[in-house]
Amino acid sequence: xxxxxxxxxxxxxxxxxxxxxxxxxxxxxQGEIFGIIGYSGAGKSTMIRLLNGLExxxxxxxxxxGHEISSSKGAELRAMRQKISMIFQHFNLLWSRTVAENxxxxxxxxxxxxxxxxxxxxxxxxxxxxxxxxxxxxxxLSGGQKQRVGIARALANNPEVLLCDEATSALDPETTDAILxxxxxxxxxxxxxxxxxxHEMHVIQKICDRVAVMEAGKVVEMGDVLQVFQSxxxxxxxxxxxxxxxxDQTKEAIRELNKSYRSGxxxxxxxxGEQTNEPVISQMMKKFPIDANIVxxxxxxxxxxxxxxxxxxxxxxxxxxxxxIQFLTDSNLQAEVVSND
Amino acid sequence: xxxxxxxxxxxxxxxxxxxxxxxxxTISTLATFIIGLAIGIVLFLTSPHQMWANKLVYFLTGSxxxxxxxxxxxxxxxxxxxxxxxxxxxxxxxxxxxxxLIIGAAPFYARLVLIALREVDKGxxxxxxxxxxxxxxxxxxVLVPESMPALxxxxxxxxxxxxxxxxxxxxxxAGGLGNAAFIDGFQRSRSDVTLxxxxxxxxxxxxxxxxxxxxxxxxxxx
Numbered sequence: 001x002x003x004x005x006x007x008x009x010x011x012x013x014x015x016x017x018x019x020x021x022x023x024x025x026x027x028x029x030q031g032e033i034f035g036i037i038g039y040s041g042a043g044k045s046t047m048i049r050l051l052n053g054l055e056x057x058x059x060x061x062x063x064x065x066g067h068e069i070s071s072s073k074g075a076e077l078r079a080m081r082q083k084i085s086m087i088f089q090h091f092n093l094l095w096s097r098t099v100a101e102n103x104x105x106x107x108x109x110x111x112x113x114x115x116x117x118x119x120x121x122x123x124x125x126x127x128x129x130x131x132x133x134x135x136x137x138x139x140x141l142s143g144g145q146k147q148r149v150g151i152a153r154a155l156a157n158n159p160e161v162l163l164c165d166e167a168t169s170a171l172d173p174e175t176t177d178a179i180l181x182x183x184x185x186x187x188x189x190x191x192x193x194x195x196x197x198x199h200e201m202h203v204i205q206k207i208c209d210r211v212a213v214m215e216a217g218k219v220v221e222m223g224d225v226l227q228v229f230q231s232x233x234x235x236x237x238x239x240x241x242x243x244x245x246x247x248d249q250t251k252e253a254i255r256e257l258n259k260s261y262r263s264g265x266x267x268x269x270x271x272x273g274e275q276t277n278e279p280v281i282s283q284m285m286k287k288f289p290i291d292a293n294i295v296x297x298x299x300x301x302x303x304x305x306x307x308x309x310x311x312x313x314x315x316x317x318x319x320x321x322x323x324x325i326q327f328l329t330d331s332n333l334q335a336e337v338v339s340n341d
Numbered sequence: 342x343x344x345x346x347x348x349x350x351x352x353x354x355x356x357x358x359x360x361x362x363x364x365x366x367t368i369s370t371l372a373t374f375i376i377g378l379a380i381g382i383v384l385f386l387t388s389p390h391q392m393w394a395n396k397l398v399y400f401l402t403g404s405x406x407x408x409x410x411x412x413x414x415x416x417x418x419x420x421x422x423x424x425x426x427x428x429x430x431x432x433x434x435x436x437x438x439x440x441x442l443i444i445g446a447a448p449f450y451a452r453l454v455l456i457a458l459r460e461v462d463k464g465x466x467x468x469x470x471x472x473x474x475x476x477x478x479x480x481x482x483v484l485v486p487e488s489m490p491a492l493x494x495x496x497x498x499x500x501x502x503x504x505x506x507x508x509x510x511x512x513x514x515a516g517g518l519g520n521a522a523f524i525d526g527f528q529r530s531r532s533d534v535t536l537x538x539x540x541x542x543x544x545x546x547x548x549x550x551x552x553x554x555x556x557x558x559x560x561x562x563x
Contacts, residue, residue, distance in 0.1 A: 052471050081473035092468035095563045096486040105482070106472040137562040157472075 001193055002028040002051065002161065007060035009046050009217075020046040021057070022217035033187055033194045033303070035204040035225070037240055038214035044197040047214070048163050051195060052084045053077050065160060082110050085154035089166035091146040093138040099149050100125065100134035106156045124152040128182065144175035151182060155190075162186070164196035168203060180207050184303075201243040205229070205302050213237045226304040230272045231334065245298055245309050254311065254338060257295060264315035266295070267325060270334040273305040280331050281312070288324045290316030311338065349531040355521060359541050361435050362517040365507040366545070369442035370500040376447040377499070378492070380406065381454020382480060388455075392476050406448040414445050414506050418513060438515035442506050450499045457491030458484055490561040497553025501546050508542065518542050 009021040020043045028034045038044045049055040050062050053069045062070040069080055085106075093102050100121050107117045125134050128148040138146055147167060154162055164183070168176040184207045187194050198204065204211050204225060211228055213221040213236060221228065221237045229245075232238045258266055271280075285292055292312050299308040314321045328335040380402060386392050387399040412420070418441045425432050425440050461484055469483045485492070508519025518538045526535030 054467065054471060078473035078475065081471060084471075086468070086471040088464060088468060090464055092462065092464040094465055094483065094487060096489065096560070105469075108482070109469075109472050109474045109478060139563050153472075163471075 001030040001065060002026070002195070003063045004050070005061050005063075007047075007050060007057045007062065009043075009050065009055060010058045019217050021050070024060075024217075024219050026212065026219065026222075028193065028195060030193055031187070031191045032209040033184070033196070033207050035208035035211045036195070036197045036214055037199065037201065037204055037211060038197075039199055039236075042214040043217040044214050045165065048086075048165055048195065048197050051161070051163055052081055052086060082106065082157045083159050084161045084163065085157070085159040086163040086165060087147065087150040087154050087167045089169050091138070091143075091150045091170075093146060093149055093153075095138050098135050098137055099130060099141070102138070102149055103152045103156055106153060110157050120156060124155060127155070127186075128152040142175075143171050144178060147171065147175075147179050148182070151179075151186070155186065160193065162192055162194045164194065164198075166198060167196065169198065169200070176203070177206070183207060201240040204240075205244050205300055207303060209303050213240065224304060225302045226272060226307055229300070229302060229307045230270055244300055254295065257313065258338070261313060261315075264313055265321050265325070266311065266313050266338045267328075267335050268338050269310045269312065269328060271299075271306075271308040271310070273307075278331075280328065280333060281310070283331075284324050284327055287327060288316065288320045290314050290320050290324055347533040347537050349533050350537050351525075354525070355534075355537060355541070358516065358518045358521040358538065359545075361515075362504065362507050362511075362519070362542070362545065365435050365438050365442060365510065365515065365517060366500060366503050366549075369439055369446060369503050369507075370496065372439070372443045373446040373450050373499055373503070374496050376443065377450030377496075378454055378485075380447065380451035381458065382484070384451060384455045385458040385484070386476070386480075392479070406451050409444060409448040410452065412445075414441070415509050417441055417445050418510060433514045435516050438507065438510035438517075441510060442503055445506055446499050446503050449502065450495060453495035453499070454488075454492060457488040457495060460491060461487045490557045490563075493557045493560060494553060497549060497557070500549050500553070504542060504546055504549070 004024055004026040007021050007024045008019070011018040011020060022043070024047065036044045036047060046055055050057055050070070051064065053072060057070050060070070061068055064080070064084065067080055069077065069084075072080060094105065097105065103121045103124050104117050107120060112120070121134070125131060128151050130145060130148050130152065133141070133145065138149065141149070150167075167183075168179050171179060180203060183194060186192055187207075196203065196208070208225050210223065211225050212219045213228075213234065215234075215236050221232070221234045228237060229241055232241045254266065281292060292314055294310065294312050296311040297308070299306055314324055316324075325335050325337070384399065384402050384406070387395040387402065389396075389399075409417070418438075421441045421444065422432050425437050428440060429437055431437055465487060466479060466483060469479050474483070507515070507517050508522070511517040511519025511521070512523045514520070518541055522535045522538035525531060526533075526538060
């Protein structure tokens with residue numbers, strides 16, 4: 001549905017050329033929630049603005065639903081933008097307009113008659129859960145409510161694509177989850193394609209189907225969220241994954257444990273999907289004459305299923321420990337010895 | 342009581358002069374608002390990184406504004422005498438003062454408009470563009486409403502400056518309270534007339550400031 005072909009974006013600055021996006025190819029499917037994650041400066045802000053023509057690529061093409069937006073201009077581009085909505089980190093509402101008038105704005109731009117506009121605004125206010133706040137001004141709303149107005153405004157013209165520019169980064173964790181639930185609900189209900197950029201793995205984990213990891217203008221890793229969580233390939237991806245798996249906090253503990261255990265092995269087991277329901281550890285302990293001490297464990301839920309990690313210390317004969325690890329691998333789990341690094 | 346404090350004031354003439362000052366101030370403020378707003382918007386849109394970014398237009402408009410803003414008003418009136426005569430056929434009376442008042446005040450207000458528009462949140466402009474808004478829609482529905490408090494307080498300052506300008510224009514024959522204070526008061530050594538004209542000017546300035554502040558507060562929903 002959305003395809004980016006060999007995209008490069010180079011900014012001319014006083015200090016020479018700055019390459020924001022460096023040779024990106026992407027295909028985003030109809031109806032999916034696609035996440036782009038990266039640290040600031042990775043080029044993700046530029047990427048998302050290429051999708052609605054706010055930025056033009058230096059080379060390459062951006063095609064949405066068969067229309068090439070990267071070469072569109074004037075009235076044609078404006079008509080396309082009405083079907084590609086955007087929400088923002090800082091909401092970008094007009095303070096001079098009420099909630100209802102803000103939501104009405106894109107309808108005015110699209111030339112919808114007044115009667116119809118009012119009707120549509122009422123529907124949207126209900127849809128995003130702002131009933132009764134239509135006459136409030138943005139300054140009277142909380143951050144979460146402002147983003148709900150932003151979402152209602154973005155949905156006004158029945159878009160085909162919704163772009164989210166760090167849409168939850170200015171919100172507290174609880175409000176973030178509420179907004180993510182709303183986005184998920186809209187995605188399911190309206191079969192709307194959503195592209196979001198973020199620096200929080202939590203956002204990817206909670207609502208995305210697929211993810212692309214960006215670093216220095218390039219997509220360094222891409223795939224289904226579950227697969228990326230299960231076996232991140234790049235160093236940067238591993239760092240993002242450890243943001244949510246809680247391994248960050250346990251790293252120190254593992255180091256200490258590795259020192260204190262004289263014998264045995266510390267291993268990290270990764271479960272995916274159905275495996276999280278199986279009693280693999282207890283089976284292993286019945287089968288082999290070893291002791292297992294659970295050091296750390298967590299289960300995360302992603303859109304395509306649960307995913308868990310477990311760090312276990314195995315004590316016993318070298319042969320038996322080796323065999324136990326083999327057993328785990330044979331059960332289609334990922335088991336790796338945690339080294340002393 | 343008032344007759345003893347101000348023995349030489351001819352009240353009919355004083356009200357006439359007040360009316361003339363109000364007339365000149367009102368018309369020139371309205372025209373300044375429209376012309377200054379238009380120039381300010383052109384300056385904003387043609388400035389670097391904006392929708393119509395254009396170095397040449399920006400430079401020429403900016404220079405023109407600076408030139409007219411730098412000429413002292415009393416000199417500007419004199420310089421504009423041929424222009425006024427050509428346009429209106431006379432250089433006397435309240436209407437003859439209008440070209441100079443507007444040409445003197447509009448560039449000043451254009452600068453204030455530019456400052457006001459620069460304060461508009463860039464994200465909101467980007468949001469409007471992402472919705473497919475035309476530049477004219479962005480001007481009318483984003484830039485102007487979102488900068489309204491600053492535009493109103495700017496025109497308030499300009500209107501008060503214009504009251505001062507009308508007094509100067511009065512001296513060279515446009516009528517109004519400046520004329521009353523100078524010709525009837527100062528030149529005939531009737532200081533009570535000068536004092537009365539000054540008091541009325543003060544009252545007008547206070548009323549303009551009050552109305553300006555009131556509207557600014559009303560339109561500011563931030």
